[in-house]
Amino acid sequence: MLDSIKTTVLAAATLAVATPVLADEVNIYSYRQPELIKPLTDAFTAETGIRVNVAYLAKGMVERLQAEGKRSPADVVLTVDISRLSGVVEAGLTQPVDSATLKANVPAQYQDPEGHWYGLTTRARIVYASKDRVADGEITTYEDLADPKWKGRICTRSGTHAYNIALTSAVIEHHGEEGAKAWLEGIKSNLARKPQGNDRAQVKAIWAGECDVAIGNTYYMGKMLADEEQKEWAESVNVVFPTFEGNGTHVNISGVAMTKSAPNKENALKLMEFLTSPAAQEIYAKANFEYPIAPGTKPDPLVESWGEFTADNTNLMTLAGHRATALKITEEVDFDG
Template sequence: MTKFLSTSIFFAAAAAVAAPVLADEVNVYSYRQPELIKPLTDAFTAETGIKVNVAYLKKGMIERLEAEGDRSPADMVLTVDISRLAGVVNAGLTQPVVSDSINENVPAQYRDPENHWFGLTTRARIVYASKDRVADGEVTTYEDLADPKWKGRICTRSGTNAYNVALTSAMIEHHGEEGAKTWLEGVKANLARKPQGNDRAQVKAIWAGECDISVGNTYYMGKMLSDEEQKEWADSVRIVFPTFENAGTHVNVSGVALTKAAPNKENAIKMMEFLTSPKAQEIYAKANFEYPVAPGTEADALVSGWGEFTADDVNLMTLAGNRSQALKITEQVDFDG
């Protein structure tokens, strides 16, 4: 029988047998790190008395839920990136939640039109620019990244990484598949090196003089500034919030969904309502240097200090629908080659 360890890592077989249903608990499958979830689960339990059991997974969430079927002990999934949220929904593993409080706290572009998932925090896909080698205003749009003036000056992680695929999906939404393909070809022509590493590795490359700009998520700046070694990398760059031409800055989300099986459905909905509340979103956003989505909530002072931006208003589920096209054109241009 699967045993959950409250807010700690546990390991179990993929085809786990359902755990006993207790009146005062809720079971969560999460791709997020334990240190990011614990402040939230502790606050929820303190407020409601409901115990939270979290299974921290590195991969295979969809496969696990499919294997467990109706006997799954999971009530909720909590993850990052719209493609992962949409993947769970499209696999038929979730159910809609109708809640006035959730809808009040989560703007329309950050929730599924059919109410299967809801965003909790956002992160912008921004440009890290060398303070020494890139002038203010030299890059203002994502389209700028394909300009030949950046030849040999851009670093990025793999084009098939989920965050870059989401950005390409947004480019498809704004410019069509052919326009996005032309853009990818232009960006590839401007790369200083073969795509590699994570977002922080690109900032390190700028610090080392290997390139002048990179694409990354905002929250990595907070993580680097909190690390003694990486602070020097972070201090060598500034954050630029590019936009799409005639649109806003691309953002992605962390989000939550109610599973189809949900043995503790009532408790799970209570937790979803709590997670989308301003109180919980501020806790969550501060823990990972992200932006809360609830109107009137504030980001951490460090995050606010990076400047203001207007988020692109395209519903993220629309971008998830472009994912297969985005992967296709990324492979067609051999972006990582």
């Protein structure tokens, strides 16, 4: 409740004056945390002189934009996960952006073919494996997780969480609906406990001996290593980059889109192009232990130390198209039950 109140107050304070629109500002609605956004907005303002106003939202971005309609002060939205990005697009709340700079900075698989959104950073959905109880090379593919040898040894958060729905969508893309359903059933039969908690909670469970293998995002390793209490959890596991048979490792994104109503369209474009620039992407990636995607950029040395991987080359909008099916089959197998 307190977090919700803080979010509401902050949003009201930052965007209280929607009119008149000033030529030297740009307004953001963001699902990303203040500590991740401020270094970027400060750098953008220093470079361009354009003031950035940010409303930090915990949830309800689509509903808020719909309620505001043409009167919305928001110029751009920042969010994580292809499901959330595509949700804003599917609601008709964005506009296509045709920019040579954006197209040059963002690889094709990380941008909407119609130009409605562009990726900023990526994170891999990987396996955390116990250093003591899982040998090197025991897991090489996502398909391996359904092998009965892992019975009673896997932990994960809810199968209906957006991160896992995106992964299941990727399984559908590579193996079809029936293949993905069989994969989910296999993993469910291998669970050590009912799906619960967040990605960090799974690593804690490995450290505590409750399971040996967990599914999670790469950046949580960096966050745990930076936390005095959680560092011991992180040091109990190895980061494993599984692949799909015949393809690469599943990745998801943080991304940006221009709103349909954008009152400061020119400044919004400048901000989007800045956010995809190599310098900005490295700031962004370092702040959250993610992977920058602009050509010639490198991740933080800590992230780089986890090893290299080849990303699945499927366009993420294709995966977004499987979202409803992924949720349906996850519920059919009663994954969280």
